[in-house]
Amino acid sequence: MTTNKSSNIAKAPRKLSLKENYALMTRDLGWQPSYQSVDKIFPHDHFEGIKIHNWEGWEDPFRLTMDAYWKYQGEKERKLYAIIDAFQQNNGQFNVTDARYINTLKLFLTGVSPLEYAAHRGFAIAGRAFRGVGPRVACQMQAIDELRHVQTQIHTISHYNKFFNGLHDFKHMHDRVWYLSVPKSYFDDAMSAGPFEFITAISFSFEYVLTNLLFMPFMSGAAFNGDMATVTFGFSAQSDESRHMTLGLEVVKFILEQDPDNVPIVQKWLDKWFWRGYRLLTLVAMMMDYMLPKRVMSWAEAWEIYFEQNGGSLFRDLERYGIRMPKYHEVATKEKNRLSHEAWATFYNYTAATDFHTWVPSSQEMNWLSEKYPETFDRYYRPRFEFWRERQQQGKRFYNPTLPMLCQTCQIPMIFTEPDDPTKICYRETEYRGEKFHFCSDGCKDIFCDEPEKYVQAWLPVHQIYQGNCFLPDADPTAPGFNPLAEVLRYYNLNVGHDNGDYADSPDRRNWEQWTGRPGAPVEEEEVGKAA
Amino acid sequence: MSVIAAVPDYRGEMLDRQEKFHGKQLLYIGWEDHLMYCAPLCIPVDPQTPFGALPKEIIPNLYAEHPDVGLIDWDKVQWFRSGQPFDPDFAASVLDNGLGHKAIVRFRTPGLAGIQGSCS
Numbered sequence: 144m145t146t147n148k149s150s151n152i153a154k155a156p157r158k159l160s161l162k163e164n165y166a167l168m169t170r171d172l173g174w175q176p177s178y179q180s181v182d183k184i185f186p187h188d189h190f191e192g193i194k195i196h197n198w199e200g201w202e203d204p205f206r207l208t209m210d211a212y213w214k215y216q217g218e219k220e221r222k223l224y225a226i227i228d229a230f231q232q233n234n235g236q237f238n239v240t241d242a243r244y245i246n247t248l249k250l251f252l253t254g255v256s257p258l259e260y261a262a263h264r265g266f267a268i269a270g271r272a273f274r275g276v277g278p279r280v281a282c283q284m285q286a287i288d289e290l291r292h293v294q295t296q297i298h299t300i301s302h303y304n305k306f307f308n309g310l311h312d313f314k315h316m317h318d319r320v321w322y323l324s325v326p327k328s329y330f331d332d333a334m335s336a337g338p339f340e341f342i343t344a345i346s347f348s349f350e351y352v353l354t355n356l357l358f359m360p361f362m363s364g365a366a367f368n369g370d371m372a373t374v375t376f377g378f379s380a381q382s383d384e385s386r387h388m389t390l391g392l393e394v395v396k397f398i399l400e401q402d403p404d405n406v407p408i409v410q411k412w413l414d415k416w417f418w419r420g421y422r423l424l425t426l427v428a429m430m431m432d433y434m435l436p437k438r439v440m441s442w443a444e445a446w447e448i449y450f451e452q453n454g455g456s457l458f459r460d461l462e463r464y465g466i467r468m469p470k471y472h473e474v475a476t477k478e479k480n481r482l483s484h485e486a487w488a489t490f491y492n493y494t495a496a497t498d499f500h501t502w503v504p505s506s507q508e509m510n511w512l513s514e515k516y517p518e519t520f521d522r523y524y525r526p527r528f529e530f531w532r533e534r535q536q537q538g539k540r541f542y543n544p545t546l547p548m549l550c551q552t553c554q555i556p557m558i559f560t561e562p563d564d565p566t567k568i569c570y571r572e573t574e575y576r577g578e579k580f581h582f583c584s585d586g587c588k589d590i591f592c593d594e595p596e597k598y599v600q601a602w603l604p605v606h607q608i609y610q611g612n613c614f615l616p617d618a619d620p621t622a623p624g625f626n627p628l629a630e631v632l633r634y635y636n637l638n639v640g641h642d643n644g645d646y647a648d649s650p651d652r653r654n655w656e657q658w659t660g661r662p663g664a665p666v667e668e669e670e671v672g673k674a675a
Numbered sequence: 676m677s678v679i680a681a682v683p684d685y686r687g688e689m690l691d692r693q694e695k696f697h698g699k700q701l702l703y704i705g706w707e708d709h710l711m712y713c714a715p716l717c718i719p720v721d722p723q724t725p726f727g728a729l730p731k732e733i734i735p736n737l738y739a740e741h742p743d744v745g746l747i748d749w750d751k752v753q754w755f756r757s758g759q760p761f762d763p764d765f766a767a768s769v770l771d772n773g774l775g776h777k778a779i780v781r782f783r784t785p786g787l788a789g790i791q792g793s794c795s
Binding site: 186187190191192336337340485488489491492522523524525526527530534539541543545546547548549556557558560566567568570572576578579580581594595596597598599600601602603605606609610611 | 677678679680681685686687688689690691692695696697699701703705707708710711712713714715716717718719737740742757758775776777778779781789790791793794795
């Protein structure tokens with residue numbers, strides 16, 4: 144035995160350095176085909192008009208080899224699941240601020256986690272499409288990361304599902320529930336584009352430019368509100384995210400450096416995906432300002448730091464490639480003092496059909512909003528919330544029973560107001576193939592008009608409901624007493640009276656108060672006064 | 676080019692053509708300066724519905740919970756079709772008033788500016 148072993152060692156090839164190992168894994172796999180043309184093997188990497196002269200010009204930001212990757216990720220997984228175990232054993236779910244907080248997790252699990260899975264699919268598809276080996280491997284690595292992210296999120300949040308409502312069928316809901324068509328269609332749009340647009344949209348616009356406004360608010364919100372389980376999956380994903388962000392910047396620089404003709408194409412994608420991403424962030428804005436019992440910062444403050452300052456300097460760096468700030472960034476900045484209020488009011492209107500609860504902010508919370516939004520909150524939004532509170536106290540909680548008009552591109556109800564007037568809905572329309580199409584903004588209208596054949600296919604939940612496509616097979620719209628709303632909620636697999644409606648009288652709140660002996664929402668000052 | 680696609684002459688399916696709505700058309704309705712109902716509403720209507728049914732029944736029902744709805748002076752209401760002011764013929768159908776499938780009709784109620792004048 145001893146002899147054999149030592150002779151094996153003597154014969155074993157020298158261990159490769161990381162650099163050599165990486166070079167063999169990437170460049171050495173790029174063999175030349177002998178009986179098929181390269182164009183036929185990679186038919187999808189040139190129809191978008193992007194010209195690549197030298198695929199070797201791709202500089203991988205992280206020279207990560209397979210064995211190193213498995214080792215790092217394995218360590219992260221072990222830590223993550225150890226913490227989740229401890230969280231479960233200690234009933235960590237009852238250490239959050241109050242049960243209103245759980246609604247941010249419902250929003251995250253149904254709205255964001257399925258996008259991690261979509262990203263996994265998208266990067267796998269993009270990886271197959273590129274003839275260059277470097278980008279192919281980078282996409283493959285990211286595809287595996289994204290699959291890991293969605294798994295860790297499902298594991299973490301499945302624990303909350305044992306105690307709170309609305310978390311039981313996130314995948315089914317992501318494909319059906321009206322507001323979830325917003326994140327879903329965002330990713331479907333990217334995935335059904337060519338590989339260069341996909342990677343520019345997701346790696347650069349989403350992960351590089353906007354991630355500080357998407358992922359981080361949820362994670363810092365979790366930390367502020369005592370949700371250590373979510374913080375843990377956030378940390379576990381964070382090291383991957385920084386790798387993805389670096390990849391995003393590299394992708395865009397690589398494309399821009401290859402040919403001057405690529406510059407206007409990339410600029411068009413940056414304009415489009417900035418606007419698509421920004422519209423998606425509407426959900427984050429309302430989460431930050433309305434759904435966190437303990438606020439981290441206001442949406443307007445986050446926008447100033449992460450977009451106006453950081454984004455501004457990023458785009459100044461890209462000027463040398465001929466790239467300018469994305470179109471309509473100034474509209475987004477004008478909207479920063481109203482976005483979250485318009486969004487929360489919308490979910491308040493339609494919470495009969497959501498998998499999470501909404502509520503009127505407490506008096507203290509409204510004061511916080513007045514302080515953070517001195518120009519807008521008291522003038523435009525406080526009267527609305529106080530009226531709703533009054534109605535609710537009379538036992539007449541306001542629900543909007545009629546479906547809203549949607550934007551054809553972002554699929555959000557037409558709630559956004561004119562860039563220079565927060566009292567006027569922003570209406571834009573165009574005609575294509577003899578039919579009218581409506582938009583919430585110039586940004587969304589431009590995207591449609593550039594590729595109408597794509598967006599005439601939008602699966603708009605409101606129109607689908609009216610076409611009769613959102614009922615289960617056993618529903619009979621001709622039966623006497625047919626209740627379309629109830630049937631749509633059944634199709635969504637919403638547990639009516641548990642998952643939806645106002646938080647005030649929800650089972651989640653009742654259970655929280657019974658199980659923890661703590662209030663489910665801030666005690667109003669006037670109530671404290673009465674009690675004394 | 677109407678779409679950047681991997682195949683030539685790619686055409687998408689128009690998902691919301693009128694014939695998919697079982698004899699009805701979609702009509703969008705927006706109340707100016709009243710954003711408590713957070714967005715314009717979308718309803719299916721018979722294209723032959725007389726325009727007069729909008730002020731008489733349809734709009735008051737849609738906005739029933741709004742404190743201003745009972746205060747509307749319908750004689751003073753200003754109507755807009757795709758954003759342009761127009762004088763509707765109340766006896767004629769919505770279709771004959773130029774409001775076909777997926778048209779948007781907006782109305783302004785002078786003197787009413789929502790809850791405490793906040794345009795809510």
